[in-house]
Amino acid sequence: MIQVSIENNFASWRVAARKCLQKEIAPDEILWICDGCDGFFENDFAAEKTDEKIYKVSPDFLPLAEALVCFNDACRFSLLYRLLFRLVHENKNLLHIESDDDVRRARLMERAIYRDVHKFHAFVRFRSVNIDDKEIFVAWHEPHHFTVERSAPFFIRRFGAMRFSILTPKGCAHWNLEELRFSEAVTNQVLPPDEAEDFWLVYYQSIFNPFRLKIKAMKKELPVRHWRTLPEAALIPELIRKAKELESKKRF
Amino acid sequence: MELVRKLEILADAAKYDASCASSGAHRKRRNGGIGNAEGMGICHSYTPDGRCISLLKLLLTNVCIWDCAYCVNRKSSSVQRARFKPEEVVKLTMDFYKRNYIEGLFLSSGIIQNADYTMEQLITVAKKLRESESFGGYIHLKAAPGASPELLLEAGKYADRLSANIEMPVQKDLDRLAPEKTLVEIESTMSDIKSGIDAAKNSTKRNGDAPLFARAGQSTQMVVGATESSDTIILHKAESLYRKFDLRRVYYSAFTPIENTNPLLSEPPTPLMREHRLYEADWLIRQYGFTASEITHGARGENLDLEKDPKLSWALRHRGYFPIDVNKASARQLLRVPGLGAKNVARILKIRHYHQIKLEDLAKLRVRLSNAKWFVITADYNPSVYQLDAEKLEEKLKPKVFQPSLFENLSNAALSGEL
Numbered sequence: 001m002i003q004v005s006i007e008n009n010f011a012s013w014r015v016a017a018r019k020c021l022q023k024e025i026a027p028d029e030i031l032w033i034c035d036g037c038d039g040f041f042e043n044d045f046a047a048e049k050t051d052e053k054i055y056k057v058s059p060d061f062l063p064l065a066e067a068l069v070c071f072n073d074a075c076r077f078s079l080l081y082r083l084l085f086r087l088v089h090e091n092k093n094l095l096h097i098e099s100d101d102d103v104r105r106a107r108l109m110e111r112a113i114y115r116d117v118h119k120f121h122a123f124v125r126f127r128s129v130n131i132d133d134k135e136i137f138v139a140w141h142e143p144h145h146f147t148v149e150r151s152a153p154f155f156i157r158r159f160g161a162m163r164f165s166i167l168t169p170k171g172c173a174h175w176n177l178e179e180l181r182f183s184e185a186v187t188n189q190v191l192p193p194d195e196a197e198d199f200w201l202v203y204y205q206s207i208f209n210p211f212r213l214k215i216k217a218m219k220k221e222l223p224v225r226h227w228r229t230l231p232e233a234a235l236i237p238e239l240i241r242k243a244k245e246l247e248s249k250k251r252f
Numbered sequence: 253m254e255l256v257r258k259l260e261i262l263a264d265a266a267k268y269d270a271s272c273a274s275s276g277a278h279r280k281r282r283n284g285g286i287g288n289a290e291g292m293g294i295c296h297s298y299t300p301d302g303r304c305i306s307l308l309k310l311l312l313t314n315v316c317i318w319d320c321a322y323c324v325n326r327k328s329s330s331v332q333r334a335r336f337k338p339e340e341v342v343k344l345t346m347d348f349y350k351r352n353y354i355e356g357l358f359l360s361s362g363i364i365q366n367a368d369y370t371m372e373q374l375i376t377v378a379k380k381l382r383e384s385e386s387f388g389g390y391i392h393l394k395a396a397p398g399a400s401p402e403l404l405l406e407a408g409k410y411a412d413r414l415s416a417n418i419e420m421p422v423q424k425d426l427d428r429l430a431p432e433k434t435l436v437e438i439e440s441t442m443s444d445i446k447s448g449i450d451a452a453k454n455s456t457k458r459n460g461d462a463p464l465f466a467r468a469g470q471s472t473q474m475v476v477g478a479t480e481s482s483d484t485i486i487l488h489k490a491e492s493l494y495r496k497f498d499l500r501r502v503y504y505s506a507f508t509p510i511e512n513t514n515p516l517l518s519e520p521p522t523p524l525m526r527e528h529r530l531y532e533a534d535w536l537i538r539q540y541g542f543t544a545s546e547i548t549h550g551a552r553g554e555n556l557d558l559e560k561d562p563k564l565s566w567a568l569r570h571r572g573y574f575p576i577d578v579n580k581a582s583a584r585q586l587l588r589v590p591g592l593g594a595k596n597v598a599r600i601l602k603i604r605h606y607h608q609i610k611l612e613d614l615a616k617l618r619v620r621l622s623n624a625k626w627f628v629i630t631a632d633y634n635p636s637v638y639q640l641d642a643e644k645l646e647e648k649l650k651p652k653v654f655q656p657s658l659f660e661n662l663s664n665a666a667l668s669g670e671l
Contacts, residue, residue, distance in 0.1 A: 091606070093605075093606055096603065096605065096606060097602075097603050097606050097607070098599045098602070098603060098616075098617060099603055099609075099612070099613035099614075099616040099617055101616070104616055118294070121294055122294045122295060122296050122297075123296070123297075125351060125352060125353070126351045126352050127351070128351070137350065137351070139352070154290075155352075157280075157281060157288055157290070158286075158287060158288050159350070159352075160281060161281075161284050161285060161286055162286070162350060194351070196347040196348070196351055197351070198256070199256060199259060199344065199347065199348075200351070200353050202256055202259050202260055202263075203259060203263050203348075204297065204299065204305070205260075206261075206263035206267070207263045207264075207266070207267050207299060207305065207309060208267070208299035208300060208301055209267050209268075209299075209301045209303070210301075211508045211521075212301040212302070212303075212506075212524060213300055213301060214300070214301055214302030214524075215300055215302075216302075217298075217302025218298045218299065218300050218301070221295065221298050221304065222297065222298040230297065232297055236300055239299070239300050240300050243300065
């Protein structure tokens with residue numbers, strides 16, 4: 001068993017994986033260690049010259065790997081390496097066989113990343129804050145996976161004419177109208193109030209139709225773990241209570 | 253009246269339009285502007301009715317000269333009235349958009365004075381958003397039935413989607429409940445919108461860079477259960493609308509008696525399951541190659557079965573079509589198997605290049621085997637398939653606890669911002 005220490009990003013995993021592959025190290029021989037590079041093996045790798053044997057794998061593998069390294073579970077690196085190893089040594093079409101256990105697991109994890117990015121785009125709630133006479137839109141969001149870097153470009157495409165900062169416990173993204181900068185994770189931030197949010201809460205209550213209560217359907221798409229960062233979610237219990245009251249009146 | 257009160261009244265009045273879709277539009281942000289559209293819509297929130305909030309959905313006013321019995325905003329309703337100034341809607345839209353609450357605006361209106369005047373008011377708001385605010389987000393405008401073609405053409409320049417509501421599947425229903433409306437007039441509005449879309453498409457082909465026109469197409473809505481019209485009639489109407497006007501979507505809205513319900517409407521509230529089954533059937537027509545006749549012919553009575561989804565019902569009535577061999581059948585055949593969705597069909601077609609598909613593979617793909625196993629042949633032994641012709645099969649497939657089956661496209665739908 002060898003330990004391979006890598007940083008928590010795709011590039012770092014890729015360099016290490018390529019070297020392991022060249023040495024034909026089997027997947028179950030490697031213990032991937034992420035965060036903090038105290039493993040000895042990586043330094044050995046850096047010094048060592050290996051024959052530059054080029055491995056070609058299915059072009060589908062790269063986007064899959066890029067998504068999977070964002071997954072918030074240490075197993076992702078070993079799963080990726082196992083897939084890579086099997087693609088090279090077992091079946092180059094492996095990724096097409098979605099009923100294969102490894103492929104299936106990888107695809108489920110990939111879907112979770114897409115979903116996390118999607119919810120990132122959906123659930124960020126900016127507040128307009130005045131700092132040094134400049135309007136900056138600031139948000140506190142809690143992604144489940146390491147998706148800050150993957151999610152940030154969307155906000156520039158959409159809001160490139162606004163200064164913004166998105167703060168999360170997995171890292172922060174800042175846009176000053178010219179460049180995108182990432183910074184270290186922060187803990188929960190309390191932002192100053194924003195009047196527009198009051199209008200949003202009024203809208204949320206008014207567009208709700210109490211005659212069609214479907215709590216399960218709502219929770220499926222608006223998972224409870226996101227509620228604490230969404231201002232409108234604080235209204236949900238009361239809206240449900242009133243709707244149930246209405247329902248019971250209708251029955252009698 | 254204070255803006256916040258107007259918002260309360262005119263959002264409340266707008267919630268009976270089911271559509272909140274924001275997909276299908278593509279627009280890059282203008283230099284210095286705010287907002288874009290990237291094809292896939294986003295649901296920014298959900299209310300406890302399970303509906304997505306993708307757009308700021310408002311009525312410009314709930315004053316209306318018409319008196320459609322099923323509508324909360326009809327002339328004779330005692331509901332409180334309000335009217336936005338165009339700049340108020342513009343401000344709310346921009347404020348909400350910049351905070352990432354919404355993908356854009358869905359603006360509708362009661363009919364003020366006449367169809368053309370109403371349409372002009374809606375256009376004013378859209379034009380201000382696009383031109384004064386350089387707004388690049390999504391705009392859906394309601395098309396007032398009977399508005400002049402010129403105005404519809406202008407609306408389509410600013411809007412990503414236009415929709416004229418058909419309301420009822422047959423004229424006799426409209427005569428009774430919405431006497432000011434005719435199917436002929438509503439469909440002629442749809443036809444004008446279609447001409448605008450087609451013309452823009454053709455000139456894009458020629459010049460490459462022609463002005464866009466309602467890129468996300470048009471949709472419509474039908475009220476279900478306010479009259480006796482059956483699901484068979486409703487689905488045939490929907491199918492003909494899809495064919496004639498290339499609609500992107502038909503929305504179905506279960507009728508609920510509201511406060512001060514018009515005495516013309518003695519119907520009880522429509523079960524939400526009926527609406528759900530219609531959406532499932534509609535999906536089969538649009539995506540799975542079924543026709544309205546196939547779905548409704550032979551169904552017990554004129555309505556869809558509330559206990560079973562329409563694909564399963566069809567399969568039980570057409571057992572001769574099965575069993576389907578998952579290792580040999582075409583995509584078209586596989587799509588007809590209950591419990592097999594479009595995504596899994598695509599996966600199966602790939603996998604079977606490399607190995608024979610067994611029941612175990614289907615399980616790993618999370619195919620709903622409780623439905624599918626009776627109808628398929630797999631590479632290994634599937635004992636269930638021998639009961640395909642058993643009379644008891646229908647019993648076995650009855651849900652033990654009666655609950656809405658989550659339709660396979662639901663998570664998809666959430667992603668695309670569709671209802």
